Amino acid sequence: MKWSGNRLFMIEFASLFSGSSGNALYIEHKDTRILIDAGVSGIRIENALLSIGKRAADLTAVLVTHEHSDHTSCLGVMTRRYNLPIYINRGTWNHVKNFIGKVNEANIYHFNSNEEFTLGDFKVNPFSIPHDASDPVGFSFFAENKKITTATDIGHMNDDIRKNIENSDLLLLECNHDLRMLENGSYPYPLKRRIKGDFGHLCNDHTSQTILELARKGQRRFLLGHLSHENNYPELAFKTVAGCLIDNGFEVGKDIELEVVLRDQTSQLYFI
Ligand SMILES: [Zn+2]
Ligand SMILES: [Zn+2]
Incomplete structure (x- = not known):
């Protein structure tokens, strides 16, 4: 063959x-x-x-x-x-x-x-x-002039990370929790403080802002990952990020490819 x-x-x-x-x-x-x-x-x-x-x-x-x-x-x-x-x-x-x-x-x-x-x-x-x-x-x-980046478990976004994730042909970025779900949820206070803290995890709103900045620079393919089981759900993570992009004039599914990758289910194989 x-x-x-x-x-x-x-x-x-x-x-x-x-x-x-x-x-x-x-x-x-x-x-x-x-x-x-x-x-x-x-x-x-x-x-x-x-x-x-x-x-x-x-x-x-x-x-x-x-x-x-x-x-x-x-x-x-x-x-x-x-x-x-x-x-x-x-x-x-x-x-x-x-x-x-x-x-x-x-x-x-x-x-x-x-x-x-x-x-x-x-x-x-x-x-x-x-x-x-x-x-x-x-x-x-890096291979074949392509760049694929995976970045999860991020306490807060900073310029070094922005530089490293930009210009990726595919980016898997953390979209860990919805802040309101975390604040109103059942986790003990110290754990809530850890997750929200500078060395915890990235919330849906901060992920949205980051992806919007990258989209404005021309980046097109994003996967949302490392979702919290307790403080997020896939539809909410997607809706938050897609909503932010749509509010700013992007057409998700056309200009921008955006998908959530799941906790307990293997994604499709992406070809880049
Ligand atoms: Zn982790
Ligand atoms: Zn970790």
Whole structure:
């Protein structure tokens, strides 16, 4: 069978799971197949990959954003089961190594935050984000003159993040909570304060403002992720961001592609 067209050289991306209950994303280009975070069970990741026609055994590496368990709970299992290299910065590794069980040290590769590195067919830029973890990052992936960025667990937006997420051909951005739902919800006060704080999570309104700024600069493709189970729901997150864009003259679904990626459901495979 012969490959036709330029299908072979596209970047493929999917959200396997995204939300405060567990995270795992997937990106592929040529022979490089990367899992970003491993925060649900191994079997769920394996099945999610199968649902988009991929196999966990074919993964090249797993990249880790930060140590919170919704991003790392099956990191040990995945690296042991598939002899999978882990790319992680030292700050995150120093926390993670104490709770993921025995792993082959030869599979641990350290990157430095804010320093680009090469991983197979991608250049990867791990950029710092403000969050209550030791050295948390988002990732931009570069290949074929395209840029795909994933950025969640963001306490507040700042100019460094704006610079790193702009000009992305696809951006997955956190849209964690609705402020009114959080304030009126059942969480204890210290937890509410943590989520709202400068090192917590990005609310729907701040995500809307950020996406509006990017849309005004010509950015077109957005996924909303890491939704809170308690303090948000997919329709509300979408309505808030889409409403902000529409109020400012954009046609969502025409000028702008906007979708929510879900906590417990694997997205389609996006081709970029
Ligand atoms: Zn998280
Ligand atoms: Zn976190």
